[in-house]
Amino acid sequence: MKNLLNQFISLGVGAAVFSKEQIEKSVEELVKKGEISKGESGELIERLIEKGSKLREEMDSIIASKVSQTLDQLNLVSKDELRKLERRIEELERRE
Template identity: 45%
Template sequence: MDIKDFLDRMFTLGIGAAIASKEQIEKLVDELVEKGNVAKEESADIVDELMKKGKEYQSKFEASIKEKVKQTLKDHDFVTKEEFDKLKKQVEELEAQLKTKTDD
């Protein structure tokens, strides 16, 4: 397995740039350069690629978590913020109507 395949697998497992800082990734790539596993000329491209993949993974992970939370709330009949805001507005409108009728 070459180094790019190895790094791709790290992201598949949820390890890597999603939780690592750019400095940590640069350090890892520098170590790979020192060991001769990566050419110095490729190191900047690899860091950029890892950061990009990390951000993509993080976005997908966050979207997945949001969807799971939304589904859990729905499964347990919790009211969403949108539903709450809609109900709040309806109550305020009804209160205004009642006040208008009692002022007459």
Template identity: 40%
Template sequence: MRDLISKTISLGLGIAVASKEQVEKLAGELVKKGEMTRAESFAFIDDLLKKGEETQHKLESLIQEKVQKVGERKWATKEDIERIERRLDQLLDRLEKSE
């Protein structure tokens, strides 16, 4: 489970880095075309990156919440089942002996 969470977060960080590069590239192209000034491009980049970080934090919180809910569920492990089976066998043996 932790491996899945780690991979998910790594994926999110990878997307964030790629997004930053894409945003900077887009801003650079807009500056070259004269559609925005250099100062506007910095503000544009900052705004988009802040929104991306906010979205990433929301996603991480959502993932953490879902994982916590799954962790709260009571699942029987293989060891639990084997322990219960041994106990049942003991009880059945006692029952058979008492008859």
């Protein structure tokens, strides 16, 4: 079963992009083909969902980091920086 799990996950980041329903359907097909037992299917589904969640979190972190690096390189201001500047302008306008 471990080998089967590794094969399933090694299909790229399939587990990360599969929905729970897709994973359940794929595992049910494995049960129908006799590649795993019905008893093993529940454990496999849980493992794939867990692995998918972890991969999604890792991908989100990598993407956020890359986007941040790119924005820094482009010298663009962030929303927070823009809001601070807007507040400062409003304060200065009120003083006049």
